[in-house]
Amino acid sequence: MVLINITGEKLQPYYFKDIPDTVPVITSSGEIESIPDDPDGFIIISRDAKKTHPLLGYLLAHEKYYYLPIWIIGAITPLEKALTEGEFTDWNTCRTVSEHIQSMARLIPGLEKADQDQKILTYMYVRNNFVLKPIFKPGTMQLYAYPLLTLFSEDTAMVNQWRYSLENRKLIQKDSIRDRIRLCPKCHSVRMNYIDTCTNCGSIAIEKKNFYHCFTCGNVDQEKAFHKSGILQCPNCRTMLRHIGVDYDRTLDDYQCRDCNAIFTDPYIEAQCYDCDYKDDPGSLEVREIYTYTLSQDGRLAVRTGQLKEMFSILDSFDFCSKKYFCSNLSWSLKLWEREKVLDFSLLVVKLHNIRKKTLSEGETSVTLFIEEIMQQLRNNMRTTDLVTRISEDTIGMYLPLTPSKNLKIITSRLEDTNKKAASKNNSEPTLLWSSFSVKTDWKKGYTSEEIMGELLGKIEDETHG
Amino acid sequence: MDNFFLDLSLFYMNIAGEIAQRLDAIPLIMRLFPFFLLLEVPYQLLISLGIIKYYLIHTAEKYTPSSRYSPRISVILTCYSEGERVGKSIRSLIHQEYRGDIEILAVVDGSEKNAETSAAAHRYAREADTMRGRTVRVIDKKIRGGKVSSLNAGTLYSTGSIIISLDGETSVDNDMAHKIARHFTDPLVMAVSGNIRVRNISCNVVTHLQGLEYCLGIGGGRTGLSEIGMINNISGAFGAFRRSVVEKIGGWDTGTAEDLDITIRLKEFMGRNPKLKIVFDPHATSHTDVPTRFRDLISQRFRWDGDLAFLYIKKYWRIFTPKIVGWKNFLQFTVYGLGIQITLPFLLVLFHIWLMVNFPAGHVAGILSFTYLVYTLFTALFFMQYLLMISREKKKDILLIPWIFAYPAYAFILRIMMTLFILRELLFEAHRYSTMAPQWVLEKGKF
Numbered sequence: 030m031v032l033i034n035i036t037g038e039k040l041q042p043y044y045f046k047d048i049p050d051t052v053p054v055i056t057s058s059g060e061i062e063s064i065p066d067d068p069d070g071f072i073i074i075s076r077d078a079k080k081t082h083p084l085l086g087y088l089l090a091h092e093k094y095y096y097l098p099i100w101i102i103g104a105i106t107p108l109e110k111a112l113t114e115g116e117f118t119d120w121n122t123c124r125t126v127s128e129h130i131q132s133m134a135r136l137i138p139g140l141e142k143a144d145q146d147q148k149i150l151t152y153m154y155v156r157n158n159f160v161l162k163p164i165f166k167p168g169t170m171q172l173y174a175y176p177l178l179t180l181f182s183e184d185t186a187m188v189n190q191w192r193y194s195l196e197n198r199k200l201i202q203k204d205s206i207r208d209r210i211r212l213c214p215k216c217h218s219v220r221m222n223y224i225d226t227c228t229n230c231g232s233i234a235i236e237k238k239n240f241y242h243c244f245t246c247g248n249v250d251q252e253k254a255f256h257k258s259g260i261l262q263c264p265n266c267r268t269m270l271r272h273i274g275v276d277y278d279r280t281l282d283d284y285q286c287r288d289c290n291a292i293f294t295d296p297y298i299e300a301q302c303y304d305c306d307y308k309d310d311p312g313s314l315e316v317r318e319i320y321t322y323t324l325s326q327d328g329r330l331a332v333r334t335g336q337l338k339e340m341f342s343i344l345d346s347f348d349f350c351s352k353k354y355f356c357s358n359l360s361w362s363l364k365l366w367e368r369e370k371v372l373d374f375s376l377l378v379v380k381l382h383n384i385r386k387k388t389l390s391e392g393e394t395s396v397t398l399f400i401e402e403i404m405q406q407l408r409n410n411m412r413t414t415d416l417v418t419r420i421s422e423d424t425i426g427m428y429l430p431l432t433p434s435k436n437l438k439i440i441t442s443r444l445e446d447t448n449k450k451a452a453s454k455n456n457s458e459p460t461l462l463w464s465s466f467s468v469k470t471d472w473k474k475g476y477t478s479e480e481i482m483g484e485l486l487g488k489i490e491d492e493t494h495g
Numbered sequence: 496m497d498n499f500f501l502d503l504s505l506f507y508m509n510i511a512g513e514i515a516q517r518l519d520a521i522p523l524i525m526r527l528f529p530f531f532l533l534l535e536v537p538y539q540l541l542i543s544l545g546i547i548k549y550y551l552i553h554t555a556e557k558y559t560p561s562s563r564y565s566p567r568i569s570v571i572l573t574c575y576s577e578g579e580r581v582g583k584s585i586r587s588l589i590h591q592e593y594r595g596d597i598e599i600l601a602v603v604d605g606s607e608k609n610a611e612t613s614a615a616a617h618r619y620a621r622e623a624d625t626m627r628g629r630t631v632r633v634i635d636k637k638i639r640g641g642k643v644s645s646l647n648a649g650t651l652y653s654t655g656s657i658i659i660s661l662d663g664e665t666s667v668d669n670d671m672a673h674k675i676a677r678h679f680t681d682p683l684v685m686a687v688s689g690n691i692r693v694r695n696i697s698c699n700v701v702t703h704l705q706g707l708e709y710c711l712g713i714g715g716g717r718t719g720l721s722e723i724g725m726i727n728n729i730s731g732a733f734g735a736f737r738r739s740v741v742e743k744i745g746g747w748d749t750g751t752a753e754d755l756d757i758t759i760r761l762k763e764f765m766g767r768n769p770k771l772k773i774v775f776d777p778h779a780t781s782h783t784d785v786p787t788r789f790r791d792l793i794s795q796r797f798r799w800d801g802d803l804a805f806l807y808i809k810k811y812w813r814i815f816t817p818k819i820v821g822w823k824n825f826l827q828f829t830v831y832g833l834g835i836q837i838t839l840p841f842l843l844v845l846f847h848i849w850l851m852v853n854f855p856a857g858h859v860a861g862i863l864s865f866t867y868l869v870y871t872l873f874t875a876l877f878f879m880q881y882l883l884m885i886s887r888e889k890k891k892d893i894l895l896i897p898w899i900f901a902y903p904a905y906a907f908i909l910r911i912m913m914t915l916f917i918l919r920e921l922l923f924e925a926h927r928y929s930t931m932a933p934q935w936v937l938e939k940g941k942f
Contacts, residue, residue: 237625260670261592271668272782273590274583 030127031055031068035084036076036103047120048072058087061094070098070127072117078104085112089180092141096134096151098127107164111176130155137332145191146422147332148181150200153324154332160204161322170304172210172219173319184352187421190486192322194421197493198384200328204321211300211314218304223311226299227284229291236287240280243270249280347408347417347425355418355426359478362430366468372430375437376466378485379407379444380424382493383460399451403461406447410440420486434467441465464488534834539873543880545719549777550884564680565595566656568672569738571649572601573642574663578611580784582619583666585631589623593672599623599631600649601663605639612663639933642731646747650738658741659689660754662732665783666694674779675735681772685740685761688726688775689733690714692888694782701792704905705785707895711874711902714777715881721775725827729758729773733781740764751926752802759811766820777885793912800836800913801920807832808921840913870903 032054034040040054052072053064061068071088075081081101089095089112100117101109110116114126133155134140143151153159163173175192182188195201212219226233239252246266254264261270261277270277285292300311324332365372381403387396407427411417416428429437441463448461464485570588574581581601588599601620606613613635620631634652636645646660657679661667671689678687691713696706713730720726729736731754744760747753758773765771786792807815807828817825850859878899886892920926 256592259592259673271670271780272666273587273669274666275782279590 030070030072030123031061031064032072032074033058033084034074035080036074040074049120058084061091068094068097069131070100070123072100072102072123073113074102076103078106078109081105081109085109086180089177092143095143095148095181096130096140096155098123098130098156108176111162111164112180129157138334144422145181145183146195146200149178149195150324150328150332152177152181153201154329159324161201163207163319163321170216170218170220171212173208190421193490194423195328196322198327198423199325200331201322202325202328204323206318206320208319210317210319211311212317213302213305213307214309214313214315215307216302216305217315218302220303221314222301222303223298224301225284225296227286227289227291228293228295228297229286230289231297231299232286232288234287235284235296238283238285238292240283240292241270241277242280243268243277245276251285252279347404347419349419349425350416352418352420352426355416355428356478356482358416359428359481362428362468363472363476363478363481366472367474370469373433374428374430374468375432375434376481376485377427377429377437377440378420378424378464378482378489379403379427380462380489380493381460382423382462384423387460399460402451403444403447406443407440410443420482424486424489426482426485434470437465437467462489462492534830534839536873538830538835539877541723542716542719543877545722546715546880546884548722549718563594565593565673565676566679567596567598567654568593568657568659568676569598569600569649569653569655570659570661571646571653572599572661572663573645573649574601574603574609574612574616575605575642576609576612577615577663578609579615581612581615581663584661584663585616585619586622587666587669587671588661589626589629589631590669591629591667591672592669593628593676595672595676596628596630596655597672598653598655599629600634600652601631602634602636602645602649604636604641604645606635607637608639641749641933643747643749643753646753650741650746653738656738657735658738659735660731660733661781662783665691665732665781667733667782668780671779671781674776678774678776679735679737683770684772684774685737685764686729686773687735687779688717688721688729688773689735689779689781690717690775690777691730691732692780692782693785695784695787698787700901701789702785702787703895703898704902705792707878707898707902708905709785710881710886710892710895711877714885715877717775718777718885720827721773724772724823725831726758726773726775727827727831728755729761730754732783733779735779751798752806755803755806756810759806759814762820762824763814765824766814766818769821778887780887796909796912797916797919800916802926803832804837804917804920805924805926807837836913837917840910840917843907843910844914867903870906871900874902875899 030048030052032048032052034054034056037056055061055064071094073081073084075084081104085099088097088099099113100115100123101113102117105116117123134151137151137154139147140151149161153161161175161177163175166172166174171189175188178188178192179185182191184191192201196203210219211221213221224233225235227235240249241252241255241261242249243255243263243266245268246263248263248265250264255261255270255277262268263270263277268276273279283292283294284296298311299308300314301308359376362372362374366374381400384396384400411427412429414430418426418428420426444461444463451460466481466485572581572584572588577584585599585601588597591597599620601616603609603613603616613633616631616633620633623629623631632652634648636648640648649660650658657676659672659675667689675687675689678684691709693702693706693709696702717726731752734754736757740761744757744764748756748760750756761773765773786795814820815825815828820828847863850862854862878896882889882892
């Protein structure tokens with residue numbers, strides 16, 4: 030156990046509580062390497078939650094210490110709580126927890142140099158009944174965040190996708206629902222306004238009006254028409270209306286549009302986004318359910334066997350370029366196409382779907398063979414000028430310059446053949462999913478690389494669900 | 496033993512014979528004339544004059560537009576076992592055409608037992624949510640405490656400067672609040688008695704006759720009395736009070752007939768402050784459900800008339816001096832209260848017994864039919880006056896004309912019964928056995 034004092038002050042005895050003197054004390058993250066024995070946990074003493082956060086970031090990103098338990102003495106916010114074991118209570122509890130974590134960690138092959146999947150699964154595995162909880166962040170576009178996932182993630186912009194991918198691959202499972210939020214389908218903001226509008230012309234200038242019903246002649250009109258210097262009189266039959274329920278009654282409270290004078294009982298509710306110009310029926314909004322997660326049986330198995338990485342290592346045989354470079358290259362090509370329609374190119378996104386499930390049902394060898402076959406095919410069709418990037422562990426993106434849609438179709442039809450063959454052989458769902466983009470046919474003015482990639486991944490996502 | 500009764504009857508027959516001989520000296524016309532009319536006719540004439548005064552002065556006000564004066568009004572709705580019907584009252588109060596605020600305090604007495612009434616009150620109360628200036632508060636009095644406790648509890652919670660007491664089975668016209676409030680612009684007005692009409696009039700014979708009775712007695716009678724400053728009662732079903740006055744006289748007093756009780760105490764207050772007024776507004780209209788069975792009607796009147804005798808003779812006899820209540824009210828108490836309401840029924844009974852003893856059947860029938868004719872004529876004349884000078888629902892009231900012919904019989908029966916009610920009160924303290932409050936509450940009363 031290591032005590033990290035970041036208060037900048039001399040340690041006061043009341044901070045120590047019942048921590049023994051033998052525990053080494055350091056004052057910054059840089060000193061961790063100088064500790065002779067490998068630490069089995071950290072206790073951070075901090076007065077300021079803002080200073081604690083970078084330290085937690087460092088520890089959780091550390092390739093050796095990411096799974097170790099951390100306690101905090103002093104200032105703590107929900108964010109720190111989500112990233113640590115919580116507040117330090119007493120030494121014995123700390124010892125028990127860290128010993129348990131150590132004993133669990135010893136079971137895991139390849140603890141160090143783990144990728145994001147392995148990190149989160151290890152973190153969840155070594156803790157007893159760990160529940161991955163979202164924290165509420167008012168004021169943000171998405172309202173909820175999973176800080177642990179954000180810290181472990183290799184690409185912070187793709188945290189949500191990563192979470193879905195973990196869930197899709199059955200590595201983590203939903204525990205309990207925390208909230209159900211509605212987001213703008215365009216910009217994913219939660220800041221929506223639900224405004225009641227005229228059913229006829231859509232104007233928001235509507236007002237509630239009372240309508241009276243004269244029992245004598247059956248006349249129905251606005252309240253105003255019935256008022257005659259303080260008394261109620263039917264404008265149609267001139268009967269004095271004195272007793273509600275006997276002479277007259279109010280019909281339903283109705284609305285009237287000030288612009289088009291239409292009368293209606295229920296106004297049309299329109300959802301309007303405050304962050305973009307989106308306006309539509311509330312039913313069109315993206316409904317997102319916020320869950321807590323626990324490690325699934327598959328996830329446990331994956332951690333124990335260390336299979337996680339190996340399964341997709343076949344993909345490594347490609348010469349991957351970084352995603353950033355891939356995207357900037359794509360933007361450049363798009364801009365070029367906008368200026369002069371000369372450099373024809375296509376995009377292909379390929380996903381190996383349900384691989385883990387397949388492995389469990391069909392055995393590792395057959396799946397590996399299948400993946401290899403697919404890769405071989407892709408490689409055969411590739412040219413040296415093509416760019417390949419790894420979008421996520423099971424998805425790759427390909428940039429094919431000077432490949433018209435005609436040629437692309439040849440590639441995809443081959444992929445389909447292989448896929449069908451494999452599916453019919455094993456009598457299972459298709460494993461290979463892809464979507465493609467051809468600049469000549471699919472290009473629209475003002476397209477950005479993010480939009481195109483999002484669309485392509487979205488198509489695949491749709492297929493996995495439907 | 497047989498001789499004893501023979502002697503006794505001979506003795507009385509001799510006395511009767513003596514009286515009969517003397518009567519021969521009195522002219523026939525005097526013998527036929529139902530002399531008790533002497534007490535009633537002047538009273539009725541006074542009322543008629545009052546109505547004429549009302550007609551001449553107030554007709555112009557009948558359709559006055561709403562004034563700027565619109566104080567906050569608290570309506571205490573005393574609910575008991577009305578059930579769903581309480582909704583009509585709450586709705587009619589929520590939808591008042593009144594500029595000011597109206598606070599409706601629905602006090603459910605014994606709400607555990609009357610869960611249905613309480614639930615209905617809560618449900619209808621929600622209708623006020625969309626109305627500006629209308630609030631409904633349902634006060635559930637779990638343990639029953641009687642009507643007086645409901646009124647006093649309501650007063651405690653109320654915030655308006657005018658307090659209106661209204662029965663749970665009574666709904667009001669939409670201009671009621673405005674009609675009531677306008678009287679309070681006069682700082683001398685302590686209370687306003689409102690008109691009560693029969694809501695379930697079309698039910699049967701009994702309700703039709705009661706409808707006519709309410710028109711004549713309340714709509715007509717109180718209008719006249721109000722004009723001459725001699726209001727007899729502010730009905731518990733519908734009355735309005737200035738809050739400061741209610742507080743000064745200490746709210747409603749325990750026991751039955753709380754309405755007559757508070758009226759008498761207001762008059763006592765008037766004795767000390769002679770300029771103060773109680774007025775009646777025939778156009779501040781409420782509609783109430785009356786008993787539909789004759790049996791229920793009798794038991795209702797048992798309560799009313801018995802309580803009247805109790806209050807006049809037992810509880811408040813000390814204050815019936817001109818010095819305390821003033822000359823006008825003293826006259827009202829003696830002539831109307833003691834004379835017409837308490838003594839007259841006994842005189843009536845005695846007169847008819849005397850008639851039957853002294854005259855042959857044919858003769859008695861003659862006198863009775865003649866009396867009936869006179870009464871019918873009086874009723875018809877008075878009703879016409881009411882119809883022409885007061886009624887604002889002439890189309891509905893005109894339909895009551897045929898019932899005038901049956902009315903004297905109805906009134907006669909009730910008067911005869913009244914002697915029983917009064918005797919019962921005087922002999923057995925019947926006011927301690929009322930349905931208006933639980934037994935344990937009534938027993939605690941001082942009187």
